Amino acid sequence: MLKCDHCLLEFPEREAVYDEIDSMKKTFCCNGCRGIYGLIHEEGLDEFYEKRMWKDAGISASLLTGEIDIKPFTEHVVNVEGGRQKTEDRARSTEHRQQKEIDIFIEGVRCASCIWLNEKILSRLNGVDYVKVSYATHKAKIRWQPELVGLEQILKRIISIGYIPKPYSESERFKAQRAEARDLLIRFGTAGFLSSQLMLFSIALYAGYFQGIEQQDKFLFESIAMLITIPVIFYSGMPFIKGTISGLRNLRFNMDSLITIGAGSAFIYSIYQMRTGGKVYFDTSAMIITLILLGRYIEVNAKGKASEAIEKLSGLTPKEARVLRQSTEDRTQNTDTVPVSSINKGDLIQVIPGEKIPLDGNVISGESEVDESLITGESRPVMKTSGSKVIGGSMNLYGSLVFEVTATGKETVLSGIIKAVEDAQNKKPHIQRLADRIVGVFVPAVLIISALTVVFYLLNGAPAQLALMTGISVLVIACPCSLGLATPLSVMMFTTMASSKGVLIKGGDVIENASRLTGVIFDKTGTITIGKPVLKEVVVLDNNVNKEHVISLAASIERLSEHSIGHAITEAAKGLEQFNVSEFRATTGKGVEGTADGKRMFIGNRIFMNENNSGTEFLNENILQFERNGDTVVYMAWDKTVRAVFVISDVIRVEALEAVNKLNGMNLETFIISGDNKTTTDSIASAVGVNNAISEALPVKKKDVIENIQNRGGRVLMAGDGINDAPALTEASVGMAMGRGTDIAMESADAVLVRNDLKLIPYFIGLSKRTYSIIKQNIFWSFFYNVVAIPLAVLGVLHPIVAAGAMAASSLFVVGNSLRIRRITDGIRD
Numbered sequence: 001m002l003k004c005d006h007c008l009l010e011f012p013e014r015e016a017v018y019d020e021i022d023s024m025k026k027t028f029c030c031n032g033c034r035g036i037y038g039l040i041h042e043e044g045l046d047e048f049y050e051k052r053m054w055k056d057a058g059i060s061a062s063l064l065t066g067e068i069d070i071k072p073f074t075e076h077v078v079n080v081e082g083g084r085q086k087t088e089d090r091a092r093s094t095e096h097r098q099q100k101e102i103d104i105f106i107e108g109v110r111c112a113s114c115i116w117l118n119e120k121i122l123s124r125l126n127g128v129d130y131v132k133v134s135y136a137t138h139k140a141k142i143r144w145q146p147e148l149v150g151l152e153q154i155l156k157r158i159i160s161i162g163y164i165p166k167p168y169s170e171s172e173r174f175k176a177q178r179a180e181a182r183d184l185l186i187r188f189g190t191a192g193f194l195s196s197q198l199m200l201f202s203i204a205l206y207a208g209y210f211q212g213i214e215q216q217d218k219f220l221f222e223s224i225a226m227l228i229t230i231p232v233i234f235y236s237g238m239p240f241i242k243g244t245i246s247g248l249r250n251l252r253f254n255m256d257s258l259i260t261i262g263a264g265s266a267f268i269y270s271i272y273q274m275r276t277g278g279k280v281y282f283d284t285s286a287m288i289i290t291l292i293l294l295g296r297y298i299e300v301n302a303k304g305k306a307s308e309a310i311e312k313l314s315g316l317t318p319k320e321a322r323v324l325r326q327s328t329e330d331r332t333q334n335t336d337t338v339p340v341s342s343i344n345k346g347d348l349i350q351v352i353p354g355e356k357i358p359l360d361g362n363v364i365s366g367e368s369e370v371d372e373s374l375i376t377g378e379s380r381p382v383m384k385t386s387g388s389k390v391i392g393g394s395m396n397l398y399g400s401l402v403f404e405v406t407a408t409g410k411e412t413v414l415s416g417i418i419k420a421v422e423d424a425q426n427k428k429p430h431i432q433r434l435a436d437r438i439v440g441v442f443v444p445a446v447l448i449i450s451a452l453t454v455v456f457y458l459l460n461g462a463p464a465q466l467a468l469m470t471g472i473s474v475l476v477i478a479c480p481c482s483l484g485l486a487t488p489l490s491v492m493m494f495t496t497m498a499s500s501k502g503v504l505i506k507g508g509d510v511i512e513n514a515s516r517l518t519g520v521i522f523d524k525t526g527t528i529t530i531g532k533p534v535l536k537e538v539v540v541l542d543n544n545v546n547k548e549h550v551i552s553l554a555a556s557i558e559r560l561s562e563h564s565i566g567h568a569i570t571e572a573a574k575g576l577e578q579f580n581v582s583e584f585r586a587t588t589g590k591g592v593e594g595t596a597d598g599k600r601m602f603i604g605n606r607i608f609m610n611e612n613n614s615g616t617e618f619l620n621e622n623i624l625q626f627e628r629n630g631d632t633v634v635y636m637a638w639d640k641t642v643r644a645v646f647v648i649s650d651v652i653r654v655e656a657l658e659a660v661n662k663l664n665g666m667n668l669e670t671f672i673i674s675g676d677n678k679t680t681t682d683s684i685a686s687a688v689g690v691n692n693a694i695s696e697a698l699p700v701k702k703k704d705v706i707e708n709i710q711n712r713g714g715r716v717l718m719a720g721d722g723i724n725d726a727p728a729l730t731e732a733s734v735g736m737a738m739g740r741g742t743d744i745a746m747e748s749a750d751a752v753l754v755r756n757d758l759k760l761i762p763y764f765i766g767l768s769k770r771t772y773s774i775i776k777q778n779i780f781w782s783f784f785y786n787v788v789a790i791p792l793a794v795l796g797v798l799h800p801i802v803a804a805g806a807m808a809a810s811s812l813f814v815v816g817n818s819l820r821i822r823r824i825t826d827g828i829r830d
Contacts, residue, residue: 006033036162048117070152072167075409077102101143107164121161139168184297191236191290198228202283222274225282237289253443262475263288269468288476295811316393321358324348347405351396359392360412361403368399376502376755446478453794473793477803486778486814493821494771502754503764510750513733514768516715520663523720524674529650533564535572536649550644552576554636557594560584568648589675589698599638613640627679656688659758673697702728770824778814785810
């Protein structure tokens with residue numbers, strides 16, 4: 001029989017397919033394997049065959065399935081902006097590079113070399129910018145440029161090397177998590193039952209050692225004990241054995257190695273003692289497995305509780321929805337109940353009282369209150385009328401609504417929240433990376449200490465069983481389960497708490513940065529204020545024009561601007577005449593200019609006027625008083641003369657004062673930064689109790705201000721909502737975007753407020769401080785436990801069973817300490 005050089009399958013010689021590659025004859029079981037081998041070789045990835053550790057044979061099912069159906073994948077594709085490092089450039093430009101992103105499940109992944117091959121082969125595809133495959137979940141995150149490569153090409157690329165891509169499903173992940181917990185429970189239950197039976201025979205043996213026992217009876221009890229221990233070791237303990245074998249294949253020792261070597265050596269030594277007539281330690285071997293399984297089961301359940309937020313959110317979207325259809329014959333409207341996956345943007349959906357809203361959209365007709373608490377953290381129902389936005393997954397309470405769908409699939413707010421929480425849980429704080437590095441050298445060090453302990457005892461004349469039991473105690477007590485659990489569980493608890501309140505974070509490292517803040521900087525418009533300014537007053541300074549004409553001219557130019565002040569003037573001009581505008585130009589942070597009605601006009605702040613030779617020094621006290629009241633004053637000029645003044649008013653958020661007072665109470669320095677002039681900015685800062693006001697700040701200056709503060713040793717959180725804030729959000733130690741802010745602001749930020757409530761900022765900072773404190777406690781006690789316990793084990797004070805119990809107790813302590821995060825209600829104390 002021949003063996004395939006690709007899939008390792010043995011097959012008859014008559015079915016062989018031969019090829020010559022680099023002057024070497026290769027043998028394959030079929031043309032499919034020959035094709036895959038050739039592809040991998042052409043890409044220069046032959047290293048895959050050296051890296052793979054599995055030896056079992058088989059042809060991938062993907063070779064037999066033929067074409068792939070791309071439809072199930074398309075709804076998982078989302079649009080993303082380019083990399084964060086280019087945020088500043090994009091903020092200055094209106095043209096942003098669009099990318100597509102998808103999460104898929106890769107079936108057929110068997111070891112780390114499969115991860116390596118998939119990442120390499122996909123990253124070499126022209127147009128694919130990012131590929132990351134998770135070994136734990138076999139989930140691949142792929143980002144690509146749609147103008148260079150298509151999704152179908154990417155999927156075929158995966159199939160071409162023998163793997164099967166499938167749409168990634170959250171529900172499948174939770175099913176797997178529950179299956180793992182159930183499997184551990186069965187293994188622990190089996191081990192616990194058998195270990196309790198084993199103790200009966202062990203007690204009889206221990207009693208016999210003291211009171212004398214017939215050799216025949218002793219051998220019978222020992223044989224029964226061995227038979228009971230076998231399923232505990234080879235069934236209940238199989239996950240540890242597999243983990244050890246997997247680690248050894250990659251030439252590394254892991255936590256499973258300590259458990260397997262500890263329990264296995266006690267078991268093998270006991271069999272040897274049965275032949276020589278010495279004491280046996282089957283009970284020790286079984287109890288090590290049982291107690292550590294208990295710790296593992298507690299750990300998996302704690303992770304499940306920490307993932308409740310994602311699980312709840314994943315289950316919010318209903319499976320079906322009522323779509324309104326208009327009859328072409330009598331033009332009446334009917335409703336069809338269809339699967340949510342078949343609904344497109346622009347469809348009209350009807351939602352009756354008590355039903356969940358299936359997708360994001362804008363209300364067309366009807367009135368109702370909607371419960372959005374599970375998504376935004378808003379505890380009170382929110383009134384929805386015509387024009388209101390609705391979020392998929394929220395609950396319609398009392399009235400009937402009809403809304404137009406604006407987002408489906410991965411583009412919905414709910415999908416974005418789930419993705420953000422999941423990404424945050426996968427991104428580790430810096431302190432975790434330190435713990436990971438220590439664990440990497442910790443296990444080999446413990447193995448060496450254990451071996452040296454055995455040798456030391458033997459050289460000093462101790463009995464072999466004492467030397468062995470002492471060495472096993474060192475192995476078991478040093479198992480760094482609690483160290484490995486210390487940070488991830490706290491991060492999961494944090495993300496659960498934060499997302500339930502309406503704060504999304506993009507990585508576990510944000511906790512560490514937020515816990516060390518020295519100050520908070522607020523953008524003014526849209527952050528301290530509600531961001532919907534209105535035209536409060538118009539002061540005409542030219543007696544030759546009237547107010548309506550000035551508003552018409554200003555609105556004609558401002559309608560081409562996206563700034564909120566432009567919207568305020570445009571709204572005030574509804575019903576008035578509009579002029580054609582040419583040569584329009586916007587200067588970021590200063591104003592706009594354009595030609596209308598034969599005049600070259602400039603509309604903007606005082607700096608903009610001075611730069612265009614239109615001085616504002618002559619303005620009287622009455623106009624300056626508007627700025628002292630916190631209003632924004634915008635000037636309009638042509639022919640180098642200021643002709644009118646627009647007074648724009650924005651409302652300060654009702655919770656701003658309370659939020660700032662809380663931050664001041666936490667000894668954080670507070671700032672407000674704005675493109676407005678000093679008088680207006682100072683007035684708003686004074687109204688909400690902010691310590692420092694920074695005025696006339698362009699986007700680059702906002703970033704420079706933060707850079708200067710941080711160069712002096714400060715660490716600040718920047719809260720903003722606009723494109724102008726993107727550079728500052730990126731520069732800050734923690735960037736926080738206001739809810740429903742611009743896509744660029746949300747992408748640039750480290751955290752997002754799902755609902756516009758400034759009180760969430762002190763909550764978030766307080767929760768971060770408490771969580772980081774708990775993470776440090778967990779890591780400290782994990783190290784402290786090992787520093788104290790290992791010397792005790794070396795001295796022979798701890799029996800292996802006691803060591804296993806102590807190890808399980810240390811994991812339990814870390815779990816219990818991490819669960820305290822769930823009791824933190826106000827972010828400041830629990």
